Amino acid sequence: MTEALLELQNLVVLRHTDPTGFFGLWGARPVRALDGVSLTLRRGETLGIMGGAGGGKTTLAEAATLRRAPDRGRILFEGRDVTSIRGGEKDKLQRRLQMIRQDARESLEMDQPVGKQFRDRMKQYGLNDPDSRIRRALEQVELGAEFADRTPLQMSGGQQQRVAIARALALNPIMVAADEPVSGVDPHLQRDMLTMLERVQKQQNLTYLLISQERKTIARLAHRVAVLDSGRLYETGLAEKVLTEAKHPYSRLFLGLEPGEIPFEEDRVGKVISGCPFAGTCPAVTARCRTEMPAAREVGAGHQVACHAI
Numbered sequence: 400m401t402e403a404l405l406e407l408q409n410l411v412v413l414r415h416t417d418p419t420g421f422f423g424l425w426g427a428r429p430v431r432a433l434d435g436v437s438l439t440l441r442r443g444e445t446l447g448i449m450g451g452a453g454g455g456k457t458t459l460a461e462a463a464t465l466r467r468a469p470d471r472g473r474i475l476f477e478g479r480d481v482t483s484i485r486g487g488e489k490d491k492l493q494r495r496l497q498m499i500r501q502d503a504r505e506s507l508e509m510d511q512p513v514g515k516q517f518r519d520r521m522k523q524y525g526l527n528d529p530d531s532r533i534r535r536a537l538e539q540v541e542l543g544a545e546f547a548d549r550t551p552l553q554m555s556g557g558q559q560q561r562v563a564i565a566r567a568l569a570l571n572p573i574m575v576a577a578d579e580p581v582s583g584v585d586p587h588l589q590r591d592m593l594t595m596l597e598r599v600q601k602q603q604n605l606t607y608l609l610i611s612q613e614r615k616t617i618a619r620l621a622h623r624v625a626v627l628d629s630g631r632l633y634e635t636g637l638a639e640k641v642l643t644e645a646k647h648p649y650s651r652l653f654l655g656l657e658p659g660e661i662p663f664e665e666d667r668v669g670k671v672i673s674g675c676p677f678a679g680t681c682p683a684v685t686a687r688c689r690t691e692m693p694a695a696r697e698v699g700a701g702h703q704v705a706c707h708a709i
């Protein structure tokens with residue numbers, strides 16, 4: 400599990416806030432949804448991405464699967480720069496880099512039979528033998544072949560989420576970015592779905608970018624964990640280390656390793672562009688933190704932290 404599949408190098412993704420003022424012409428400004436994020440995904444591993452809502456996790460997944468072009472930085476796939484690929488070449492790679500959205504309804508046509516939706520996508524990518532691919536993908540998520548004839552509206556929330564996963568698997572991906580894949584599922588079904596995701600990963604040597612705010616989901620599947628907030632990567636390391644011995648003050652609060660709460664601030668991404676984005680809350684803040692962005696540095700084997708105090 401050491402071969403680099405995907406490398407994100409110093410990615411910056413800008414987002415334009417809603418303009419305000421006369422005719423909406425004033426007030427628009429670019430904020431950094433991702434602000435200099437560098438990460439490596441190794442073939443066959445699960446990299447868990449944790450952090451508060453609105454902190455850039457979904458944007459990261461979109462950039463990693465070529466669904467959102469970065470404004471700066473590079474994306475390497477198997478060592479090759481794919482940041483600016485276009486057309487058929489991009490389609491081909493996008494098929495191998497799938498994304499499962501948090502809400503299955505964002506991926507599925509709710510009133511269309513699942514089989515038809517799958518077939519249309521396979522046609523778009525020029526894949527042959529759609530029926531056996533559909534059957535296999537539904538089997539992988541533990542749904543019978545009869546689900547191909549049903550619409551998502553005729554299914555439970557858990558079944559819809561399994562279909563959304565099958566939709567990604569049917570395209571034979573090499574990497575899947577899964578955004579809170581079990582958060583909308585009944586708690587008693589979550590364990591089964593995590594077992595299923597783990598089994599599929601082993602069968603296909605899949606790489607997962609697993610976004611979750613749920614510690615137990617990350618602890619169950621992730622080999623490594625990255626903590627992201629305000630578009631900045633605060634900490635990266637082996638899952639067992641980060642989940643129990645995180646060093647960054649944000650990680651420690653977020654993971655409940657220190658008492659206290661992180662105040663919820665809607666759409667805080669990019670609000671601080673100089674200094675540490677956590678300076679407003681951090682109990683260890685110093686004057687330096689307010690003016691100088693901390694760079695990530697190695698604090699142990701494969702363990703990196705971006706904090707002036709560490």
Ligand code: SF4
Pocket residue numbers: 647648649675676677678679681682683684685688693705706707708709
């Ligand atoms: S850099 Fe400063 S403000 Fe940011 S987490 Fe570290 S100590 Fe806190």
